Amino acid sequence: MTSYFDKHGALRVSGTRLTDAAGKPVQLRGVSTLGLAWYPEYVDEAAFRTLRDDWGANTVRLAMYTCEEGGYMTGGDRAGLEALIDKGVKLCAALGMYVIIDWHILSDGDPNRHADAAEDFFRRISARYADQPHVLYEICNEPNGEEVTWPVVKRYAQRIVPVIRANAPDAVILCGTPCWSQFVDQAAADPVDDKNLMYVLHFYAATHKDALRERAEAALAAGAPIFVSEFSICDASGDGAIDYESAAAWRALIEKHGLSYIAWSLSNRDESAALIRADCRKTAGWDDGDLTETGRWLRAVLREDRDK
Ligand code: IDC
Secondary structure, eight states: OOOHHHHHOSEEEETTEEEETTSOBOOOEEEEESOTTTOGGGSOHHHHHHIIIIIOOOEEEEEEESSSTTOTTTTOOHHHHHHHHHHHHHHHHHHTOEEEEEEEOOTTOOGGGGHHHHHHHHHHHHHHTTTOTTEEEEOOSOOOSTTOOHHHHHHHHHHHHHHHHTTOTTOOEEEOOHHHHTOHHHHHHSOOSOTTEEEEEEEETTTOOHHHHHHHHHHHHTTOOEEEEEEESSOTTSOSOOOHHHHHHHHHHHHHHTOOEEEEEESOOSSTTOSBOTTOOOSSOOOGGGBOHHHHHHHHHHHHHTTO
16 A cells, blocks of 8 residues: 555645645644653554554654653653654654654743753754654644743744754744644744744634634735644533534635644543543554544544545
């Protein structure tokens, strides 16, 4: 079987689109792990193979929290986390999938707070994967906080992007945006000077509706490349009821613009966003009965999109 990566290889950004080297639009579609420290068992060959072959995913995002429990900056096992990343990167290479290495800031709010560590992390990681075009770098998951405006985030990007570029001059870099990666329109108005960088938009369909979709449209109209590196169809807590109507509206927007989309999260945590049921211990080969409502919705969507 020719994998999505075999077909498309190294990626680049062209206008608002993610494309392959030949300029053909590509759409990365897949799932994000929850915190690597919390659910390492899903970084697994059979898990990724199930996602690729049964679900139709072509990408996995490896979410490494910086400041939540066991995070990289909060006493986490750094060597262990980097080993898990390495395992995930190698599995994706073997399976012909793309992989996103996500520096998952959250309660730390301002990415500049741990920019020294981020710089060191991305310097080493991008050197390690310099010759691996299936790797994308997400430099800050969700900047947030009143003072964390776009110029503040941009300052961080201007520090980290050159560090990655020194090793991986052409890799695709994803940059979070203010207000938990919602203010893509602000980034669009004042872009980072880099040819292969995309702005991150996150949504939770039951919370984020027309107003956020309008921001996305505005950013795209202004020419900004947008990448949905995290979303779910429940509310922003990762829990609560699913909003199928808003989910359908988001799906239409994604389809209209060919946006890449990565769902939160590959775990069996007892919350609506989890794709696997809390009582399911399988880490691969799930059938419908093993999946949550969100998991069943996502599998159906990915299967519908798989042959595009
Ligand atoms: C949530 C997890 C939850 C965990 C919490 C930690 O789903 O199990 O306890 O983080 O604070 C985001 C974040 C993502 C959140 C998710 C749901 O990127 O880390 O995960 N969310 O709240 N942004 C919007 C929603």
